[in-house]
Amino acid sequence: MSDELGEERGTAGxxxxxxxxxxxxxxxxxxxxxxxxxxxxxxxxxxxxRPDPVAATPAPAFSLPKLGGGERITSASMRGxxxxxxxxxxxxxxxxxxHPALLRAWERYRERGVVFVGVNFEDTEExxxxxxEEQGGDWPLVTDPGSRTAIDFGxxxxxxxxxxxxxxxxxxxxxxxxxxxxxxxxxxxxLRRGGSA
Amino acid sequence: xxxxxxxxxxxxxVVVVAPGDPAPTTIRDRAAAVASGxxxxxxxNLSVADSPSALAGEMRREIERRLRAGQTDxxxxxxxxxxxxxxxxxxxxxxxxxxxxxxxxxxxxxxxxVSWWALVRRRRPTTTSEPSTRLTExxxxxxxxxxxxxxx
Numbered sequence: 070m071s072d073e074l075g076e077e078r079g080t081a082g083x084x085x086x087x088x089x090x091x092x093x094x095x096x097x098x099x100x101x102x103x104x105x106x107x108x109x110x111x112x113x114x115x116x117x118x119r120p121d122p123v124a125a126t127p128a129p130a131f132s133l134p135k136l137g138g139g140e141r142i143t144s145a146s147m148r149g150x151x152x153x154x155x156x157x158x159x160x161x162x163x164x165x166x167x168h169p170a171l172l173r174a175w176e177r178y179r180e181r182g183v184v185f186v187g188v189n190f191e192d193t194e195e196x197x198x199x200x201x202e203e204q205g206g207d208w209p210l211v212t213d214p215g216s217r218t219a220i221d222f223g224x225x226x227x228x229x230x231x232x233x234x235x236x237x238x239x240x241x242x243x244x245x246x247x248x249x250x251x252x253x254x255x256x257x258x259x260l261r262r263g264g265s266a
Numbered sequence: 267x268x269x270x271x272x273x274x275x276x277x278x279x280v281v282v283v284a285p286g287d288p289a290p291t292t293i294r295d296r297a298a299a300v301a302s303g304x305x306x307x308x309x310x311n312l313s314v315a316d317s318p319s320a321l322a323g324e325m326r327r328e329i330e331r332r333l334r335a336g337q338t339d340x341x342x343x344x345x346x347x348x349x350x351x352x353x354x355x356x357x358x359x360x361x362x363x364x365x366x367x368x369x370x371x372x373x374x375x376x377x378x379x380v381s382w383w384a385l386v387r388r389r390r391p392t393t394t395s396e397p398s399t400r401l402t403e404x405x406x407x408x409x410x411x412x413x414x415x416x417x418x
Contacts (some may be wrong), residue, residue, distance in 0.1 A: 097377065104370050117310075120351030191320040217325040223349035225307040226321070 070133045118243055119225055128154070128233040129221035130258055133211035136189055137198055142211050144237075151183045151259040152233040153252070156213075157223050158192045159200035164228045167246035174252040175208055188213050190227045232256060235263030297330040300339050304329075304346055305356050313356055 088101060132143040144152070158163040175185050185208035189197045194212065201210055213219055221229060225244055232241040232255045240262060241255035274338070292298045298315055304325070306317035314322045314329070358364040401406050401409070406413045 093381070097381075100370075101374070104366070107366070108356045122351040148348065149361075216321055217328065219321070220278075220325060220328055220349060223351075224321075225350075255368060 074255045090161070110178070122244055123205075123223045123231075123239050124242060126239055127237050129218065130219045130229065133188065133218060136194065136201065136210040136212050140211050142186060145157055147184050147186075147233075148237060149235050149263075151178075151235060151256055151263060152258065153183065153185045153210050154221055154222070154231040154233060155185065155186060155220070155247075156188045156190045156227050156229045158227045159196040160192065161190075162245040165204070167228055169207070169251040171245055172204075172206050173249050174256065175206060177239045178256055179208075181260070183244075183260070185209070188210060188218060190219055190224070191216060193209060217225070232259050234259045268284050293330060293333050295325065296333055296339055300329050300333075300342050303343065303356050305350075305354050306351060307354070 071218075071253050128144065130144045131139050132145075155175070171185070185206075187201075187206075187208060187210040189210060189212050197210070197212070216224075222229075228246055229251075230238050230243045230247045234240045240259050241251075243251055243255075274302045283344040299324075301315035302313045304314040306314050306319055306322040306325075308311045308321050309317045314320075314325045318339075329342055332345065333339070343355070352359070358367070
């Protein structure tokens with residue numbers, strides 16, 4: 070019996086069972102480990118982060134009625150200028166926080182070929198006009214019936230601000246209240262891009 | 267292994283069973299189906315169909331307007347993906363790297379099954395009568411004696 074077993078073990082040329090086992094283990098463990106690492110890499114991502122698919126794409130065309138009545142404001146009439154499109158609402162607290170920065174930037178750039186447009190978002194006309202009166206600033210304010218322009222711009226909420234270069238390309242986008250520094254950096258960059266500075 | 271099998275069953279259910287639902291035919295049903303597959307930009311955790319936010323309401327109207335204008339469901343979805351990125355899709359597209367979480371458990375199940383089959387096949391004795399023929403005369407005489415002793 071023991072001799073027979075000895076013969077079986079001693080078969081000449083048989084592969085080493087330990088190396089075969091190691092290969093089998095590697096075949097199983099390497100893909101499992103790679104898959105686990107792939108899934109684990111997702112843990113480091115910020116779930117509240119919003120994508121920015123409209124960056125460097127042509128700004129959507131719009132033709133929106135002025136708040137309080139009057140002529141329409143069209144994107145076509147602003148072609149060749151840097152346009153700051155700011156989505157806002159009277160009920161929006163961060164909009165109030167960013168308003169002084171918008172005012173300062175407007176005063177700085179209004180004579181330099183930069184246009185500001187405030188697009189009122191999900192609001193009543195009365196509340197929006199009262200807000201505009203209270204906060205100040207004389208850049209054009211428009212309404213957005215059905216939020217179609219907001220959806221065209223991929224707006225997640227207010228405030229949200231886009232800087233459009235003279236060639237009509239969106240060059241910057243900020244979700245949430247903008248700072249004065251962000252505005253001058255992005256507007257200067259857009260002016261350089263258009264050669265208007 | 268059991269976990270892989272369970273995940274595989276769920277993956278098969280998602281891939282095979284879910285598309286078996288009857289396709290909506292009316293514009294309103296199609297709009298509801300598209301809206302239920304889009305994430306509300308404001309709420310993030312609710313679909314456009316379920317969200318009470320004003321923007322989701324406008325998106326529902328925009329979906330219906332585009333469908334009435336003759337656009338396909340896919341074209342409407344593509345419009346929202348263009349504006350909000352693939353983030354806006356509640357169910358990831360079944361292509362590219364997205365297939366990996368679905369296919370990996372199936373592959374693991376297949377590899378595990380083949381390994382188990384190979385292991386069982388290797389350990390199975392070749393014939394059942396062979397061991398008895400290997401008994402020497404001395405062993406057989408000893409076995410007979412032991413059995414005889416037990417019977418007493």
